[in-house]
Amino acid sequence: MSETRLDVDPLGSSSRSVHFESPEHMVRALGAQDEVLRLIESEFTDVNLHVRGNELSISGPAAAVERTERLLAEIRTLAANDTRVTPQVVEQLLRMLSEQSVARPSEVLTLNILSSRGRTIRPKTLNQKTYVDAIDKNTIVFGIGPAGTGKTYLAMAKAVQALQHKEVNRIILTRPAVEAGERLGFLPGTLSDKIDPYLRPLYDALHDMMDPDSIPRLMGAGTIEVAPLAYMRGRTLNDAFIILDEAQNTTPEQMKMFLTRLGFGSKMVVTGDVTQIDLPGGSSSGLKVVSEILQGVEDVSFSMLDASDVVRHRLVSDIVNAYSRWDDNRRQHVPARNRAPREAQR
Known part of the structure; x- marks a missing residue:
């Protein structure tokens, strides 16, 4: 002592x-x-x-x-x-x-979520712990914040923990297949080959948390499913831990479709960064809209993370803050005549 x-x-x-x-x-x-x-x-x-x-x-x-x-x-x-x-x-x-x-x-x-392959996964900031606690206490949780704040990684750790503790029978991981500047059509291969790069971050996180040799077996048995958001339509997902990543790139209709897939004994975590919307043509983000629609609904929680929660290289936090200041400054200097048409369209 x-x-x-x-x-x-x-x-x-x-x-x-x-x-x-x-x-x-x-x-x-x-x-x-x-x-x-x-x-x-x-x-x-x-x-x-x-x-x-x-x-x-x-x-x-x-x-x-x-x-x-x-x-x-x-x-x-x-x-x-x-x-x-x-x-x-x-x-x-x-x-x-x-x-x-x-x-x-x-x-x-020191709040351990998962220990795997010689490393321990745990929250590293107060907001991250609040986010993890919200996942424990609520059926649907929204984790909203900039890149590097651990939104998806911690949600994946909680999903693997729930599977190991037999709280759910399967894990379902999904993302919208929306381009961030590139075009799907120009990628080589089949439709599956074209979509795979969009799901790769989810595969990478899984390999950090589980024995890589067991992942193909679990995916083959349907215990773990990684699929584009479009594949969720028409399904009811029971006894599952479901994660929607990059949710800022969903439309309001897609977000409603996803949330209504919730079945008995399931838990949903929706993650995204409202400052990185890649939807074409200035479409509304389902993640922005849902925070207004579901705010105050019982058993639904919104966890907000910010640059102070970034756990990547120190420069990532500085970059996030610099972009936020730049965006704020640009909005303040947009002439009123340019803002008016957009405001009238709302």
Whole structure:
């Protein structure tokens, strides 16, 4: 058990000593070659940190020492749960602590959904945990947010978990086959060959979460189905975990068709990014419309994720924010005479 010893002087300075239970625990917490320790030092420049044996001493202004000690407590908890503490993880902890969005950020980052092939899949931000909790509690969940926020990946993990726990009998994964600048007709091969690239991200996620050798067998038996959205028409899907990906590229009619496929004992997760609509001719997005239609309906939940939930390379979050600012700025400078025709058409 790690221990903290506190000393406070009358001038408002304080010092604390954090004792780690073993050298291994200390290395897991502070990082290889003290990379995590250096990040903490760069974040709390008015605090002095000194390592001696299995003990880390913290000294400086009382408020800064308290914040540093709280961060270290979260880091120690993660390390004790065999969570790899990286600079990215520390940045997430710092953000959650500064926003005071959750009392114990480490509880968010140690919620395991699925363990497969030597890796553990878990939410990495508060919004991601809220999204995962919503999937547990509701029959239909909409996960809406930019690229890299884990919308589809976490939904896939929950689907595989439900199948393994025998909560459902099958997993159905679907996407609309809408071009993002290219044309299906120019791709070589049969219709199946043309559609396959649109479903490839779903196959890739499956291979991350299951034994690749078992996937063809499960697909052959119908336990796992990956198909274009058009293949859902006319069906009733019972005892299934159904995921609709890239839902921003559905029309309102397609969205209604999909949602009404819901059968007994099933759960649906709909994911999409309303800033990346590829529908031709300025068609309305079914994902935008459904948020107005179903808002407030019982057993339906909308989970919103944003750039702070991006878990890809740090630059992805910066890119998402830059595009959002650019879009906002462009909308503000569109002349009123250009906006009027579009508004009149609504």
